Amino acid sequence: MSGSRLEPRRTADGSFSLFSREVGEGFHSGLGALSEAQAKFVAPAQLERWRPGSTLQVLDVCVGTGCNTAALLEACTARGLQLNWWGLELDPEPIALALADPGFCNQWQPKTLQQLAELSQSPQMLWGDARRQLPHLLDGQRGCFDLILMDAFSPSRCPQLWALEFLGGLAALLRPSGRLLTYCSAAAIRRSLREAGLEIASISAPSGLLKQANDWSGGTAASPSSLEGAAQLRPLSAMEEEHLHTNAAEPYRDPSGSSDRATILRERQLAQATAMAAGGIEATGAWRRRWGLSSSNHQ
Numbered sequence: 001m002s003g004s005r006l007e008p009r010r011t012a013d014g015s016f017s018l019f020s021r022e023v024g025e026g027f028h029s030g031l032g033a034l035s036e037a038q039a040k041f042v043a044p045a046q047l048e049r050w051r052p053g054s055t056l057q058v059l060d061v062c063v064g065t066g067c068n069t070a071a072l073l074e075a076c077t078a079r080g081l082q083l084n085w086w087g088l089e090l091d092p093e094p095i096a097l098a099l100a101d102p103g104f105c106n107q108w109q110p111k112t113l114q115q116l117a118e119l120s121q122s123p124q125m126l127w128g129d130a131r132r133q134l135p136h137l138l139d140g141q142r143g144c145f146d147l148i149l150m151d152a153f154s155p156s157r158c159p160q161l162w163a164l165e166f167l168g169g170l171a172a173l174l175r176p177s178g179r180l181l182t183y184c185s186a187a188a189i190r191r192s193l194r195e196a197g198l199e200i201a202s203i204s205a206p207s208g209l210l211k212q213a214n215d216w217s218g219g220t221a222a223s224p225s226s227l228e229g230a231a232q233l234r235p236l237s238a239m240e241e242e243h244l245h246t247n248a249a250e251p252y253r254d255p256s257g258s259s260d261r262a263t264i265l266r267e268r269q270l271a272q273a274t275a276m277a278a279g280g281i282e283a284t285g286a287w288r289r290r291w292g293l294s295s296s297n298h299q
């Protein structure tokens with residue numbers, strides 16, 4: 001992706017973001033890149049679970065501008081925690097644009113910017129298709145990660161990184177107490193995380209972060225261990241559970257790890273049609289009407 005296809009933007013909280021003309025989607029909600037990083041990744045990580053002096057192993061999937069990593073760095077510094085950090089990212093342009101933007105730089109402490117710049121040039125930043133890089137992590141670090149920050153473009157725009165197989169690989173990287181955190185509440189993604197053997201919970205977004213009245217969740221947390229009673233998290237509601245039994249919950253699939261977007265979407269549509277024809281699967285529209293939802297972003 002060239003710089004001409006990335007348009008700098010300011011979100012509602014004044015923080016720096018980008019819009020991808022190629023993908024047709026922004027890197028963050030217009031409500032705030034920094035606000036989302038703190039509410040959907042840092043807060044539900046519950047850094048208080050670790051004693052000062054501890055080192056957390058973290059994977060940032062789709063590093064983008066580096067906002068999520070920077071927010072985590074500052075939160076960890078405040079708690080006396082260290083990071084053993086890894087990143088997966090296709091394009092070096094977003095973080096380069098961010099680090100060159102005065103507004104982005106003003107969001108962070110100088111030490112944070114230095115760390116972010118160093119990480120972007122480190123061997124732990126794995127450039128290229130994340131599907132190709134993930135096996136390298138699985139070979140040597142299966143079951144070793146405390147946190148995985150999953151911030152790819154939305155499933156309809158980038159189904160390659162939301163496929164059942166890729167999410168299963170991420171799940172295998174987690175420690176028993178590790179957490180995968182994402183802004184995404186789509187039924188297909190939640191079902192895939194469950195099929196990967198993870199417990200799931202809804203991230204309770206603070207007031208003002210939900211984009212519209214029909215948004216019911218700030219995102220999804222997943223872990224090999226129970227998430228019951230965790231702060232910033234709540235069990236899925238009856239409405240959310242029923243969503244996982246509609247045709248919207250049909251997973252994205254990419255068994256070869258090399259399918260393109262169009263192929264993955266087409267095959268999912270075929271699988272949805274087959275499941276509906278066989279019966280036993282509710283149409284998402286019927287579920288929406290039953291719960292009084294005129295539209296939904298959680299597909």
